[in-house]
Amino acid sequence: xxxxxxxxxxxxxxxxxxxxxxxxxxxxxxxxxxxxxxxxxxxxxxxxxxxxxxxxxxxxxxxxxxxxxxxxxxxxxxxxxxxx
Numbered sequence: 001x002x003x004x005x006x007x008x009x010x011x012x013x014x015x016x017x018x019x020x021x022x023x024x025x026x027x028x029x030x031x032x033x034x035x036x037x038x039x040x041x042x043x044x045x046x047x048x049x050x051x052x053x054x055x056x057x058x059x060x061x062x063x064x065x066x067x068x069x070x071x072x073x074x075x076x077x078x079x080x081x082x083x084x
Contacts, residue, residue: 006040006065008033008072015076022079029075032068039065 008019022029043061046053 005044006069008036008069011069012073012076015080018076018079022075026075029072032072032075036065036068036072039068 009016012019019033023033024030039061043058043065045051046058046061
């Protein structure tokens, strides 16, 4: 769906506590999460405002967002498996 928001907390609501914790304690996770948010915002802006952009560039942006989402998810799962 065009213009759909892909916030990490909406994509992975079951990991809300882990997202908050990792953003404040893990600089690599925080950096990836910021880039993910930036890409999501940029993609939604392009979709909602019908900004002219090449298909190739648009696909690259979405692929980068998907790759970051996968990496962030892997870190969330690994973090959740750690003993408390």
